[in-house]
Amino acid sequence: MLDSSVRRLLDAYPAIFLACHRRHLRSDSAGKSITEHQASVLDHLDTARPATLSQLAEHMGVGRSTMSILVARLVRAGYIAQRRDSSDARRTALTLTPAGARVKANNSVLDPQLLRKMLHKIPPAELESSLRGLESLAKYARILLRQRTRASRPEEGRYDS
Numbered sequence: 001m002l003d004s005s006v007r008r009l010l011d012a013y014p015a016i017f018l019a020c021h022r023r024h025l026r027s028d029s030a031g032k033s034i035t036e037h038q039a040s041v042l043d044h045l046d047t048a049r050p051a052t053l054s055q056l057a058e059h060m061g062v063g064r065s066t067m068s069i070l071v072a073r074l075v076r077a078g079y080i081a082q083r084r085d086s087s088d089a090r091r092t093a094l095t096l097t098p099a100g101a102r103v104k105a106n107n108s109v110l111d112p113q114l115l116r117k118m119l120h121k122i123p124p125a126e127l128e129s130s131l132r133g134l135e136s137l138a139k140y141a142r143i144l145l146r147q148r149t150r151a152s153r154p155e156e157g158r159y160d161s
Contacts, residue, residue, distance in 0.1 A: 009137075016118075017109075017110075019114065019118060020110045020111055020114040020115050020118060021109060021110060021111070021114075032077075034077075034079075034103060034107075037070055038070060038073065038074055038079075039103070039104075039107045040060065041056065041060070041067075041070050041071065041074060041080075042074065042079060042080075042096065042100055042103055042104040042107070043104060043107075044056055044059060044060065045080065045094060045095060045096045045100065045104075046095065046096060047095055047096045047097075047098070047100075047101050048095070049095070050083075050085070050093030050094060050095050051093070051094050051095075052085070052091050052092065052093065052094065053067055053068060053071060053092060053094065056071070056094070059145070059146070071094060074100070078097055078099050078100075079096065079097055079099055079100030079103055080094055080095070080096060080097065080100055081094070081095050081096070081097050081100075082094055083095075
């Protein structure tokens with residue numbers, strides 16, 4: 001059963017990716033370039049749900065000092081907002097600014113217009129179950145990524161904040 005599921009996913013994913021993939025722009029609306037690493041950091045932030053530097057570093061599999069440098073540059077560029085965590089003043093909450101959200105949207109791997117066209121082709125009765133299935137796959141992909149990230153980093157010297 002599982003081998004069949006793997007084969008089905010290996011067949012389905014590239015079709016979606018190739019049909020809706022867009023060229024990587026990696027720049028903001030003013031045409032200012034950002035690096036792949038900076039774009040990746042923005043991809044992991046939200047305008048409403050704050051994240052900490054440690055959470056980002058762990059999730060992306062880099063050290064806190066590396067993440068600190070990346071975040072500082074993105075703060076200076078106006079893409080990330082920092083504020084003290086209301087529950088713990090030692091922690092800094094990071095969120096996307098409106099400019100950061102625009103850069104994130106403009107640099108998505110999948111083209112929203114192409115996705116919209118694809119979704120319009122799906123009969124309404126199939127659309128909701130299709131999206132629920134993708135959301136379920138994404139949920140377990142995130143769990144696997146967290147497990148892989150934790151397994152690849154030594155336990156000593158890790159920061160929990």
